[in-house]
Amino acid sequence: MASQSTIDLLGRLLAFDTTSRNSNLALIAEVEAYLDGLGVPHERVTDVCGEKANLYATIGPADRPGIVLSGHTDVVPVDGQTWSSDPFALLRRDGRIYGRGACDMKGFLAVCLALAPEMVKADLKIPIHFAFSYDEEVGCLGVRGLLEALAARPVKPLGCIVGEPTDMQVVIGHKAKRSLAAVARGAGGHSSRAPEFVNAVEHAARLVTAVTEIGARLAASGGRDELYDVPFSTAHVGVFHGGTALNIVPDEATLEFEFRVLPEEDAEALVAEARGVAAGIEAEMKARDPRTSLEVRIKSEFPGLSTDPSADIVTLAKRLAGRNDHAKVAYGTEAGLFVEMAGIPTVICGPGSIGEAHKPDEFVTEAQLAACEAFVRRLIAHCSA
Numbered sequence: 001m002a003s004q005s006t007i008d009l010l011g012r013l014l015a016f017d018t019t020s021r022n023s024n025l026a027l028i029a030e031v032e033a034y035l036d037g038l039g040v041p042h043e044r045v046t047d048v049c050g051e052k053a054n055l056y057a058t059i060g061p062a063d064r065p066g067i068v069l070s071g072h073t074d075v076v077p078v079d080g081q082t083w084s085s086d087p088f089a090l091l092r093r094d095g096r097i098y099g100r101g102a103c104d105m106k107g108f109l110a111v112c113l114a115l116a117p118e119m120v121k122a123d124l125k126i127p128i129h130f131a132f133s134y135d136e137e138v139g140c141l142g143v144r145g146l147l148e149a150l151a152a153r154p155v156k157p158l159g160c161i162v163g164e165p166t167d168m169q170v171v172i173g174h175k176a177k178r179s180l181a182a183v184a185r186g187a188g189g190h191s192s193r194a195p196e197f198v199n200a201v202e203h204a205a206r207l208v209t210a211v212t213e214i215g216a217r218l219a220a221s222g223g224r225d226e227l228y229d230v231p232f233s234t235a236h237v238g239v240f241h242g243g244t245a246l247n248i249v250p251d252e253a254t255l256e257f258e259f260r261v262l263p264e265e266d267a268e269a270l271v272a273e274a275r276g277v278a279a280g281i282e283a284e285m286k287a288r289d290p291r292t293s294l295e296v297r298i299k300s301e302f303p304g305l306s307t308d309p310s311a312d313i314v315t316l317a318k319r320l321a322g323r324n325d326h327a328k329v330a331y332g333t334e335a336g337l338f339v340e341m342a343g344i345p346t347v348i349c350g351p352g353s354i355g356e357a358h359k360p361d362e363f364v365t366e367a368q369l370a371a372c373e374a375f376v377r378r379l380i381a382h383c384s385a
């Protein structure tokens with residue numbers, strides 16, 4: 001079962017409502033005070049408003065390349081979810097720890113912090129870093145500032161382990177994502193004279209159809225990687241709004257859609273294709289009324305992850321996890337950004353199941369926390385050998 005210090009620290013982390021829309025500074029201050037008590041140096045990389053911060057800490061010799069343990073401090077909202085207990089108070093029951101973020105991913109952060117005293121006591125030859133970010137759940141935004149800072153440093157980490165929930169499986173790949181929003185502005189009027197106006201819903205619907213057709217093409221003839229549970233790139237429309245009453249030709253319609261793209265495929269080409277379709281529809285709208293438009297913008301994006309199975313960080317993570325297999329996952333993480341922005345080889349391996357994340361009564365099992373403790377203890381041994 002998990003150690004008492006992991007449980008205690010997890011309880012302290014869960015008590016902060018770090019839903020992405022809130023500041024995470026109170027949690028960061030708590031972690032800083034804890035690290036100060038251990039004499040561990042740390043730094044903040046804040047957002048432009050100073051309301052949120054990444055925390056970067058180093059245990060061991062800072063002038064040598066080390067291993068980063070990385071996780072996000074923010075959690076998804078509990079709005080509209082029915083919880084059996086207070087989501088911001090730890091509940092320990094039947095070998096499980098319940099709370100918002102217990103699985104995704106304060107459990108991993110708690111294990112890292114609980115083992116910090118052992119890292120301090122060990123004679124680390126290779127340093128261990130903590131990289132705790134913000135705004136991961138809203139498009140992997142926060143970590144970018146930290147990675148810019150790391151990329152500019154003379155000594156770069158050897159590798160990074162992102163502790164997102166993988167059931168302690170070693171994950172070497174995830175898909176890239178592009179989230180887009182479109183707004184069709186038509187010209188409205190009484191529906192009895194519909195042909196005189198430009199129907200925003202009908203034009204936006206053509207973009208919906210185009211995205212659906214791109215998805216069908218990707219499924220039928222796009223690249224494939226059978227290590228993913230959906231082994232091809234996907235397209236999806238998740239939001240569509242438009243119109244107010246049947247007897248009014250609608251003057252506005254909005255949609256949101258996404259592409260989740262195998263890291264070996266060209267996400268930008270899919271975005272360009274969708275933009276091209278939208279430009280064609282807009283040209284037809286403007287030909288009928290120059291005041292109309294169909295705008296497409298990127299809402300958020302992150303790169304995919306495709307780490308070579310023979311990379312040193314993969315070999316190390318497999319040794320620490322005591323397993324020889326690896327996997328790829330459909331959900332996105334900050335891992336691809338560590339590679340793309342800072343050139344740090346990265347894998348994902350953390351406690352809990354992604355199937356429990358983002359749900360009411362989110363939990364992580366104590367067995368998974370204990371497995372993660374064993375993983376980090378083997379890392380400490382590796383780094384002090």
Ligand SMILES: [Zn+2]
Pocket residue numbers: 072104105136164165
């Ligand atoms: Zn997460």
